Amino acid sequence: MPRRKPGALLPIEVDILEAGLSNRREGNDEFHGFEFARQIAGSSGGRKLTAHGTLYKALGRLEDAGLLASRWEEAELATQEGRPRRRLYTVTGEGARRLAAWRQRDGVVPSRSQPGLEGGT
Amino acid sequence: MSAPDRAMGLVLGWARTYTRGIGEHARTRRLEELASDCFEQCRWGDEVGTSPAAVATSMVARTLAGMPADLLWRQGQLAASRDRSPNPRGRPMGRWIKDNWWVALAGLVGVMNVAMGISLPVEDGTTGALAGGIVIGVLGLTMLAGVWLRRTKRVRGDVMIAVGTLPLFPFFWTIVLPILGLLVLIPAILDAADARAAGPPGTSPALRPGGRSTATLLGLVVLATVAALVIGRADIAFTLVSPVLSALVAHLALRRARIATVARIGLTAFVASLAYGLLLAAVVVFGDEGVIALADGPGYLANTIMSAAGTGGVVVFVIATLATRGKARPA
Numbered sequence: 097m098p099r100r101k102p103g104a105l106l107p108i109e110v111d112i113l114e115a116g117l118s119n120r121r122e123g124n125d126e127f128h129g130f131e132f133a134r135q136i137a138g139s140s141g142g143r144k145l146t147a148h149g150t151l152y153k154a155l156g157r158l159e160d161a162g163l164l165a166s167r168w169e170e171a172e173l174a175t176q177e178g179r180p181r182r183r184l185y186t187v188t189g190e191g192a193r194r195l196a197a198w199r200q201r202d203g204v205v206p207s208r209s210q211p212g213l214e215g216g217t
Numbered sequence: 218m219s220a221p222d223r224a225m226g227l228v229l230g231w232a233r234t235y236t237r238g239i240g241e242h243a244r245t246r247r248l249e250e251l252a253s254d255c256f257e258q259c260r261w262g263d264e265v266g267t268s269p270a271a272v273a274t275s276m277v278a279r280t281l282a283g284m285p286a287d288l289l290w291r292q293g294q295l296a297a298s299r300d301r302s303p304n305p306r307g308r309p310m311g312r313w314i315k316d317n318w319w320v321a322l323a324g325l326v327g328v329m330n331v332a333m334g335i336s337l338p339v340e341d342g343t344t345g346a347l348a349g350g351i352v353i354g355v356l357g358l359t360m361l362a363g364v365w366l367r368r369t370k371r372v373r374g375d376v377m378i379a380v381g382t383l384p385l386f387p388f389f390w391t392i393v394l395p396i397l398g399l400l401v402l403i404p405a406i407l408d409a410a411d412a413r414a415a416g417p418p419g420t421s422p423a424l425r426p427g428g429r430s431t432a433t434l435l436g437l438v439v440l441a442t443v444a445a446l447v448i449g450r451a452d453i454a455f456t457l458v459s460p461v462l463s464a465l466v467a468h469l470a471l472r473r474a475r476i477a478t479v480a481r482i483g484l485t486a487f488v489a490s491l492a493y494g495l496l497l498a499a500v501v502v503f504g505d506e507g508v509i510a511l512a513d514g515p516g517y518l519a520n521t522i523m524s525a526a527g528t529g530g531v532v533v534f535v536i537a538t539l540a541t542r543g544k545a546r547p548a
Contacts, residue, residue: 129250130257145258145275148228149283152250153290179260180253183246
């Protein structure tokens with residue numbers, strides 16, 4: 097498997113960072129794994145939900161690279177709502193800069209224009 | 218239990234499988250994230266009116282599509298926990314298959330040997346068939362034990378796998394069995410040499426201490442097998458392959474023995490002679506008429522050479538050992 101160029105981003109990583117920044121523009125700074133999957137699918141012409149393995153591996157990779165930060169939400173909140181607690185992610189400043197640099201260097205047009213979350217959770 | 222519940226059980230069951238043995242923190246995090254993901258997907262399905270069957274199908278499809286990434290992630294986690302060079306993208310699956318395909322083949326061959334060992338006396342109730350069946354069965358079990366053992370003791374396991382291929386080589390007329398034997402024997406030997414060599418990383422096994430002898434013997438085994446297949450006579454095939462194969466196995470087993478070089482050569486000759494005798498006995502016990510003529514055919518020369526090697530090997534080993542002890546004694 098060829099080694100990735102420094103600063104390069106994979107398509108799934110671009111999708112994740114764009115989804116995160118899109119959410120931020122709508123006032124949601126933090127979001128969980130399934131929200132990523134749903135937003136990426138909803139903004140790419142009916143593409144199916146991203147596979148679990150692909151999604152969470154990419155999230156972990158971005159976090160290791162400092163492009164995302166994450167935390168567990170408060171357990172009490174999850175208990176009150178009767179659901180498992182969520183791991184909440186946010187795009188870091190470095191993540192936003194890296195995405196911008198990636199777009200600029202490669203002349204990449206953002207794959208979505210502020211897609212948003214219909215009926216967001 | 219609804220379809221999404223069953224799908225969630227499958228998702229988490231798979232996750233528990235591939236997270237086994239990795240760090241507790243990473244395992245818990247992955248399991249909790251997946252539990253949350255599945256729950257959110259079910260709830261989203263309810264909100265948008267997706268049928269439970271469609272939600273369950275989507276969850277299963279997401280799991281299946283992500284399995285390669287899951288396994289790569291697991292490799293990365295294991296590598297990190299062993300304090301190897303960090304590789305967040307994990308070890309490529311292709312590399313893993315390339316390195317380990319022969320181990321899976323060795324497992325199959327081991328099972329086949331055991332099955333042959335059982336079926337031989339069942340089909341033919343003679344004492345010879347019983348003894349032959351026991352030999353093949355034991356070597357099959359040796360091979361399977363080697364497959365298991367190499368996880369912790371790689372060299373020993375590889376040597377056991379190599380020894381377990383021996384019953385395949387007398388069956389030259391089948392063509393498939395000796396080729397199968399080579400397909401397991403060669404990578405087992407190379408892997409053992411690679412694991413055992415103390416040379417610097419990246420050094421070719423053939424250039425490491427003792428590696429030239431291994432490469433030479435391995436080349437001779439391959440050449441002899443090819444020649445035997447071309448000639449197509451069982452007795453000549455046995456005569457060509459068995460001595461070099463026995464020498465190779467003995468050399469691998471003793472290559473790193475902490476004894477004087479001359480003593481090791483003698484011991485290797487003796488062990489090779491024993492291995493050859495074991496092969497010969499197995500062939501004779503099988504009662505194959507094509508090979509049993511070895512005693513007065515072209516095998517006579519091989520028998521004589523290997524017997525002489527065994528006897529001479531013992532003499533050399535004893536003399537070299539005594540000489541070494543004499544030097545070690547204080548004056």
